[in-house]
Amino acid sequence: MTLELRKARAEDFPALQQMLEFYQYDLSDIWLQDADTEARYGYSLERYRLDERFHAHVALVGSQYAGLALVSPAVVTLKEGSWMEQFFVLKRYRRTGIGRALALHSLKSHPGPWEVGQMPSNVAAQVFWRKVISEQTCGEYVEVQVTEGWWQGHLQQFHVQTAA
Numbered sequence: 762m763t764l765e766l767r768k769a770r771a772e773d774f775p776a777l778q779q780m781l782e783f784y785q786y787d788l789s790d791i792w793l794q795d796a797d798t799e800a801r802y803g804y805s806l807e808r809y810r811l812d813e814r815f816h817a818h819v820a821l822v823g824s825q826y827a828g829l830a831l832v833s834p835a836v837v838t839l840k841e842g843s844w845m846e847q848f849f850v851l852k853r854y855r856r857t858g859i860g861r862a863l864a865l866h867s868l869k870s871h872p873g874p875w876e877v878g879q880m881p882s883n884v885a886a887q888v889f890w891r892k893v894i895s896e897q898t899c900g901e902y903v904e905v906q907v908t909e910g911w912w913q914g915h916l917q918q919f920h921v922q923t924a925a
């Protein structure tokens with residue numbers, strides 16, 4: 762099966778919405794959120810549809826959706842650049858390299874300053890992101906602990922070069 766990595770198209774948004782439901786449920790033991798009265802988390806993708814500063818990317822294996830990346834303007838420690846707002850690989854496809862491939866695709870799609878963060882208890886995501894960012898930057902990144910403000914956790918700051 763071929764792996765396709767691409768910026769989301771209009772027809773990908775129903776699948777993005779569904780994958781975000783799985784994502785929010787998957788992380789619900791460490792990211793406390795309430796579903797609505799119809800048991801939906803209902804992550805708002807409006808800005809990803811309408812605002813050109815927000816970018817959604819998808820991974821597909823053949824015709825099957827396998828993961829998503831949501832890239833927004835940097836908002837935690839940087840004043841410009843990109844922030845990986847959400848990132849998810851469906852369980853069926855984990856530990857096959859799809860997360861790495863989608864992460865590298867997403868980083869390279871948005872050259873410039875970056876910040877990527879993980880919640881303190883999401884140890885698997887920390888191992889994953891340190892590995893991917895190290896590979897992308899040849900180890901040239903800074904990790905800080907954010908302990909105040911609306912977002913707190915482990916955060917890596919780095920720069921993605923424009924492709925030659």
Ligand SMILES: CC(C)(COP(=O)(O)OP(=O)(O)OC[C@H]1O[C@@H](n2cnc3c(N)ncnc32)[C@H](O)[C@@H]1OP(=O)(O)O)[C@@H](O)C(=O)NCCC(=O)NCCS
Nearest residue numbers: 848849850855856857858859860861878879885886888889
């Ligand atoms: C974290 C996540 C994106 C990894 O996706 P993935 O497709 O399984 O990642 P890859 O197969 O590309 O893994 C690349 C490397 O990351 C590390 N890694 C990935 N998952 C790991 C885990 N559960 N535990 C430890 N290391 C892990 C490994 O070093 C792995 O290389 P290896 O398989 O050769 O050992 C996926 O587990 C996920 O979606 N988790 C739930 C959502 C989430 O936590 N998102 C990140 C929010 S910051």
